[in-house]
Amino acid sequence: MNMSSTAAVVVVAIGLVLLTFTGQCSGALEVGFYQGKCGRFVDVEGIVAGVVRTKFFRDRTIAAALIRMQFHDCFVNGCDASILLDGSASEKTASPNLSVRGFDVIDAAKTAVESVCRGVVSCADIIAIATREVVYLSGGGQYNVQTGRRDGLISLAANVDLPAPSISVPDSVAAFARKGLNMTDMVHLLGGHTVGVAHCFLFQDRLYNFQNTGKPDPDMNVALLERLRRICPQNSAGTNATNLDQNPQSSFIVDNSFYKEIVARRGILQIDQELALDSITQATVTALANNGTNSFATKFGQAMVKLGAVEVLTGSQGEIRRSCRAVNKPGLLTFN
Template sequence: MSDVTDTKKKSMKGLAVVVLVVVLVLPLGPCQGALQDGYCKGKCGSTDVEDTIKNVVLSKFNQDRSIVAALLRMQFHDCFVKGCDASILLDGSSSEKAAIPNLSVRGYDIIDEAKAALEKACPGVVSCADIIIAATRDAVSFSGGERYEIQTGRKDGLVSQASNVNLPSPSISVSDSIAAFAKKGLTTEDMVLLLGGHTVGVAHCSLFQDRLYNYQGTGQRDPNMSLLLAVTLSLRCPKNASVDNTANLDQNPLSALVVDNDYYKQLLLRRGVLQIDQALAMDARTRPTVASLASRSDFTSQFAEAMVKLGAVEVLTDEQGQIRRSCRSVN
């Protein structure tokens, strides 16, 4: 799905005005306005919106615990490109889904199932953007993280273009990463916390193989990677392999699917898989935060706060967006 036509935009703006009038008369209409805690509560008849989403996520989680990493990645990839507007969900040959960094994004079926259940109960009330935020929160809580309060009231975007996707790469420098997060209103500490989502993530060998065999063109491994990790990863990612395998970003097998602070402990042991991960533990601007998170027990609450901040990035107003009836297409 690419840019909608000017006619479509104008009609949507007109619709937004009509809907606003209806909301002023009928308070139980679609969720509108600034983000608020529990904004959609009581607006779906007898159906609890957040419970409905939670039940869908729990069912999927019981089948496949890796959905936690999938949904964390989906939220990050959505919010970091023109804000948290569910534009990553739109189908189309030139939509954000088609961008190379998003080709391995998954979890769309979870959002579709939750949306279908809510549309059946209360059509046109809950945005796809809100569902992404709620589903991610639930997945985190099922995997050992804190069940934090979310804010709702987002609108879904009308535009999704692969050319807009400019996500930080796994080999980005700390300086450039700090700058990229700052453009989204996120601090250096927020950045370190949000990269902590790698506590349950995996990465394809192609994203870090240079660190094993040809770091910065030297023909050698990255000296910042522990020898033990290099040997372990080389077995998983042989040189010139025909299959692009994956490796856990938290190299502690006991916590690779748990939202906890072990990811940071691994970084201090030079066991960061991605270049940016390991760089966090070496740069003077981020190492103190990494060390603090590795030694404290309150990572999950701090991570929750950072996720709430991420979920508020560049949220659309009523005039700029809509509540989609299908998460895969503009109304």
């Protein structure tokens, strides 16, 4: 096994022990964890924020990319930066993660931090800080991010089991509950779809053959259906994309416009549209659509903090990687 492949696997003995200690334990995390740990005048969060700002002002789409990255990381083995590890069978290679991007931003932030504070700041914390920054830059408010995570040693594509875009609301609620997140958390976190795009193959069935009926999804706004059929012709490769928030004035802004759109039956993904229609979530969605951007910004930030505490590694668990793309000792007792 070569070095890049080895980086995707884990120390067997240590890894199995670590799995027994993971849990939804935000008590081990704290706001300002790095204060004083890198010298009196070193602002770790400020360094990461500076890297992220430079990238954001060149490419505003990085906001959706980093929000998605944090979600995909935390939903598999917890928030341990396992999605960053390279390897022939790492999480990066799983189908849902092939379009995840922003790794270069995390690499750049890690390099900047390491240059002034070597071996102290985890890649998992850099993801959380970077995501908070793009949410703020996109108009979503600046919530206080908790830090103190350590980096995981496990990254296997076989472990990736993310909720599909066509999942039902009850099944989605159950998937989030397994991570210690309730229905309200789920609705707020899916509000991250206020930015970003979806490729046609993720919703093309809704346009032509919804649930094998040979007809489009009856819950989709007719004008939206016609527009999406032009973007996503039947039997096409499905590689074209459209904004998840169909309000063109708001598709790059973290606000409550997404909820207004799905209430108007202009949701792109099936799960997004069903949030506004299912009795389990309808009232929460309607309230978010009606209560303004500030209300959503606060609730989204709170939900991101809760997401960021899922199954974290802290204290003596995990490690602080030298490179976010490889574990520090990839050759020790690894799987073959």
